Amino acid sequence: MIGRLTLSDFRNHADALILPDHAFILLTGDNGAGKTNILEAVSMLAPGRGLRGAALSAMARQEGAGGFGVAAEVDGVVLGTGVAQASGERRQVRIGGVASSANALADYLSIVWLTPAMDRLFLDSPGGRRRFLDRLTLALHPGHAAHSARYDAAMRARNRLLADLRRADPVWLTALEAQMGEHGAALAGARADLVARLNLMLADQPDAPFARPLVAIEGDEGESDEEPLATRLARDRRRDAVAGRTLSGPHRHDLAVTHVAKGQAAALCSTGEQKALLLSILLAHAALVAADRGQPPVLLLDEVAAHLDPVRRAALFDRLAATGGQIWMTGTESGLFSDLPSATRLTVTAGHVFRSAT
Numbered sequence: 001m002i003g004r005l006t007l008s009d010f011r012n013h014a015d016a017l018i019l020p021d022h023a024f025i026l027l028t029g030d031n032g033a034g035k036t037n038i039l040e041a042v043s044m045l046a047p048g049r050g051l052r053g054a055a056l057s058a059m060a061r062q063e064g065a066g067g068f069g070v071a072a073e074v075d076g077v078v079l080g081t082g083v084a085q086a087s088g089e090r091r092q093v094r095i096g097g098v099a100s101s102a103n104a105l106a107d108y109l110s111i112v113w114l115t116p117a118m119d120r121l122f123l124d125s126p127g128g129r130r131r132f133l134d135r136l137t138l139a140l141h142p143g144h145a146a147h148s149a150r151y152d153a154a155m156r157a158r159n160r161l162l163a164d165l166r167r168a169d170p171v172w173l174t175a176l177e178a179q180m181g182e183h184g185a186a187l188a189g190a191r192a193d194l195v196a197r198l199n200l201m202l203a204d205q206p207d208a209p210f211a212r213p214l215v216a217i218e219g220d221e222g223e224s225d226e227e228p229l230a231t232r233l234a235r236d237r238r239r240d241a242v243a244g245r246t247l248s249g250p251h252r253h254d255l256a257v258t259h260v261a262k263g264q265a266a267a268l269c270s271t272g273e274q275k276a277l278l279l280s281i282l283l284a285h286a287a288l289v290a291a292d293r294g295q296p297p298v299l300l301l302d303e304v305a306a307h308l309d310p311v312r313r314a315a316l317f318d319r320l321a322a323t324g325g326q327i328w329m330t331g332t333e334s335g336l337f338s339d340l341p342s343a344t345r346l347t348v349t350a351g352h353v354f355r356s357a358t
Contacts, residue, residue, distance in 0.1 A: 001326040002042065002109075002298065004073040008082070009064035011037035012351035020326065024343035027330045028356065033348040035330040039113065039300040041070045042328060045079050046111040047102045047138065047145040051300060053131075056089045074108050081105070103145045110139035110289055113300035114282055122257060122266040122274050126219060129255040133191060133217075136198070136281075139289045139297050141190040151183035155246050158233070162241040174234065180249060181230030187250040191217055197292075201284040209315045210283070211269075211276040212260045219254035257281070275307065279316065286323040296325030304329055305336040314339045 001023070007016040012034045018025070027035040036051075040059070043050040050059075060068045060083060069082035080094040081102070093100050095108070112135060121129060138144045158176040161168040195215050205212055222232055232248045233240075240246050257266040257277055266277050282299070290296035299320070305313050317340050320327050331337060334345070334356070345356035 002045075002072045002074055005038075005042065006069075006071045007038070007041050008069040009061040010041050010059060010068045010070055011061060013037060013041075013353075014061060014064070014351060016351075016353045018344075018346065018353060020344045022342050022344045023321070023324075023326055024340055025326070025328045026334075026337055026340065026343045026345045026356075027328070027348050027353075028332065028334045028337075028345070029348035031332060034351045034353075035348045036115070036302050037351075038348065038353070039115075039302055039328055039330060042072070042298065042300055043111055043113055044070050044081050045072055045074075045109055046105055048135075051113045051115055051302075056083050056091055059083070077108060079105060079108055103142075103149070106138055106142035106145060110293065110295075110297040111300065112136065112139060112282060112285060112297045113302070114278060114304060115300075115302040116306075118278065119271065119275055121278065122269070126252075126254040130251075130253055133194070133253070133255045136285050137190050137194040139285070140194055140197075140292055144187070144190050147183045147186040147190070151180055151187060151250070154179040154183065155249065155251065159240075159245055162237060162246075163244070165237060165241040173237065174230075177230045177233040180233060180246075181228050184229045184250045188223070188253070191250070191253065197288055198281070198284055201288045202280065205280060205284055209276075209312045210280045211273055213266065213277045213280055214258045214260050215281065216256045216258075217253050218256045220248060220250065220252040222248050272307070276312075279304075283319050283323070286325060290324060296323045299323070299325060299327045301327065301329045303331060305331055310339075317341065 002020060005018040007013045027038055029035050040050050040052055060066055065085045067083045067085040069080065071078060071080040077096050082092055083090065084092060091102060093102050093105065095104060118132070121132060134144065134148060154176045158173065158180065161173055195217055198215055202212055229249055233246070236248060258264065259266060259269050259273060259277060266274055269277065286296050286299060308316060313336065321341055347354045347356045
């Protein structure tokens, strides 16, 4: 768990210090006060661009000097990340005071989030669902982010060569395709492992009060266990050159979710059912991570209680408490969290954080 969180010039927070003393950390305040900004700061303690997927330069406080910093103490180790003044998009990471890579953060914390923007996940592009799938996978396979970065780099280089296929060096193309094959196999294997184990965990969960989903990976139509990806890529160079992009590989994966009780694709379900399916996946994933890593993930839940009835809210809080992990939640109305167990209750007002009276 995060024992201490500090923000410097992050979004609308000039500085903030949060010392959680309960598993639940509740942030309440008006819209625009900076509640989600705090969740975003926590999400930056994982590989990637955080829960908004924003540019690093956009995270720096407008009235500041152009940089920002986020630091947290986790089991006696200080994790820090940020951007130095006027360094643009160059992210810096320090672990225990030593410069490190963003991917190394996954060795210390697994962080998963649910935001209102994700309510449209099943209607979003395959890329949005793939990023969600990878965030879940990363919590079980810390090396997943490194494989993804190397696969993407090799694919970009291959696409550039294919733009002028007649002049492209075939030896270099073969080397790039070998890299894509190696890292692509790791990506596909980790995703498949996550999906298989997640379905086993979901099968043990009750259908009520949250819908039970079945998850699967789709998208790469030519994928097979018999033919390596590198072989497919070499065979399809001309096709990919005409298309202007690589048409085979795990970057084509999509996350498919089905409402088990209705036998219906999540995209065809109601907004409430889609929210319930997402919550079921998140809760099952938290239990899976806790069993696998010996520590549950940190959950960031933005406005999670806003559209739940009292029965489902109480059930959600009970299920969250049972994960044994640290849960950060936001809301505009403190009354929505009256059934919440003991919590660190904070009020956020115009970029300032205060202990709540109740």
